[in-house]
Amino acid sequence: MFSSISLRQFGYLLLSLGCLVACKTSAPTTNVQSWPIKWDQERVQLSLDYMQEHYGMNPDYPIIDPQMIVVHWTAIPTLEASYNAFYDSRLPGSRATIGKASPLNVSVPYLIDQDGTIYQMMPDTLFARHVIGLNHCAIGIENVGDGNEHPLTEAQFNANVQLIRELVKKYDTRYVIGHHEYQQFIDHPLWKEKDVNYLTEKSDPGDDFMQRLRSQLSDLNLNPLPEKSAVQQGVAGQVRWYEGNLMPTITEGATDSPNRQGDPIQRTLRIYELTHRDEAVQKSQFFQAIQTKLVTEIATDSLGKFELSLPVGQYSLLVEEADGLFANQFDSEGNIAPFSVQADSITQINVRIDYRAVY
Numbered sequence: 636m637f638s639s640i641s642l643r644q645f646g647y648l649l650l651s652l653g654c655l656v657a658c659k660t661s662a663p664t665t666n667v668q669s670w671p672i673k674w675d676q677e678r679v680q681l682s683l684d685y686m687q688e689h690y691g692m693n694p695d696y697p698i699i700d701p702q703m704i705v706v707h708w709t710a711i712p713t714l715e716a717s718y719n720a721f722y723d724s725r726l727p728g729s730r731a732t733i734g735k736a737s738p739l740n741v742s743v744p745y746l747i748d749q750d751g752t753i754y755q756m757m758p759d760t761l762f763a764r765h766v767i768g769l770n771h772c773a774i775g776i777e778n779v780g781d782g783n784e785h786p787l788t789e790a791q792f793n794a795n796v797q798l799i800r801e802l803v804k805k806y807d808t809r810y811v812i813g814h815h816e817y818q819q820f821i822d823h824p825l826w827k828e829k830d831v832n833y834l835t836e837k838s839d840p841g842d843d844f845m846q847r848l849r850s851q852l853s854d855l856n857l858n859p860l861p862e863k864s865a866v867q868q869g870v871a872g873q874v875r876w877y878e879g880n881l882m883p884t885i886t887e888g889a890t891d892s893p894n895r896q897g898d899p900i901q902r903t904l905r906i907y908e909l910t911h912r913d914e915a916v917q918k919s920q921f922f923q924a925i926q927t928k929l930v931t932e933i934a935t936d937s938l939g940k941f942e943l944s945l946p947v948g949q950y951s952l953l954v955e956e957a958d959g960l961f962a963n964q965f966d967s968e969g970n971i972a973p974f975s976v977q978a979d980s981i982t983q984i985n986v987r988i989d990y991r992a993v994y
């Protein structure tokens with residue numbers, strides 16, 4: 636059927652025709668070739684599901700409000716294979732880790748080849764999955780290549796500079812970040828991911844590339860990255876409230892849809908030295924008269940988020956409720972809500988308060 640070239644020209648023709656009718660803004664000065672990936676009803680629906688599930692957003696159509704640009708590399712050596720990876724609406728089965736979070740395939744509006752040619756795969760303002768927590772406001776740029784055998788080229792660097800200048804001018808985006816820097820936004824107002832455990836470690840496109848980019852773009856007065864968290868070792872996470880009937884239901888068109896994600900809630904948490912059931916008085920899921928040492932107390936923010944420096948060790952985490960200290964997790968030895976802190980790492984914990992929920 637179509638070779639990749641004729642498919643590209645075909646897509647370009649389609650977008651050009653669409654643009655004659657719909658585009659009021661003047662054509663960009665940078666030479667961008669149109670090479671659309673699939674944007675069908677399935678992609679629309681999966682994008683809407685993603686926005687609702689991960690960000691609590693319910694728009695009529697998956698549109699973003701661009702406030703940052705995120706630069707990537709594809710970790711795929713060729714242009715065609717990179718394009719193919721973004722083409723389908725659904726993730727391929729091989730990407731099991733992120734597939735658990737959503738079946739929506741990854742994508743970005745821009746793909747830059749090693750020779751510096753810029754391809755536009757979808758409009759800037761359509762929802763694309765490429766950076767956890769920030770997809771609702773981030774325009775993505777993918778560069779064909781990786782950090783090893785296929786390093787990003789000078790031509791790619793220059794194309795990024797040119798394209799980013801145009802995007803910043805058009806949308807007044809205040810941040811330009813590398814994918815590997817995204818976790819610095821976890822406590823930023825733009826961060827919307829509801830699942831604190833949904834995080835991946837990224838290395839693209841690396842500090843060197845971003846440093847050069849920032850110095851080339853210094854006249855744009857972009858915002859600096861948010862400060863790195865002060866906590867280097869300890870515990871962090873989010874508290875959520877679950878209530879009502881959370882039993883699986885097969886009722887079609889049920890009006891009572893339980894909130895299976897839970898609602899973020901403000902609470903005070905108590906961290907004790909590792910505490911066994913026998914070292915406290917238990918009444919259903921509530922505890923009192925705890926005999927071990929209280930290490931510290933911390934109040935979460937209004938979204939239930941917390942972050943705390945702790946020495947290496949083993950602890951128990953309980954939540955202050957009106958009826959006592961709540962905990963619903965035990966290890967096989969009977970320790971109450973146990974967690975451990977390892978050297979130089981932050982243990983992530985999702986706290987579920989669910990004593991008013993029925994499963």
Ligand SMILES: [Zn+2]
Pocket residue numbers: 706707708765814837839
């Ligand atoms: Zn990336």
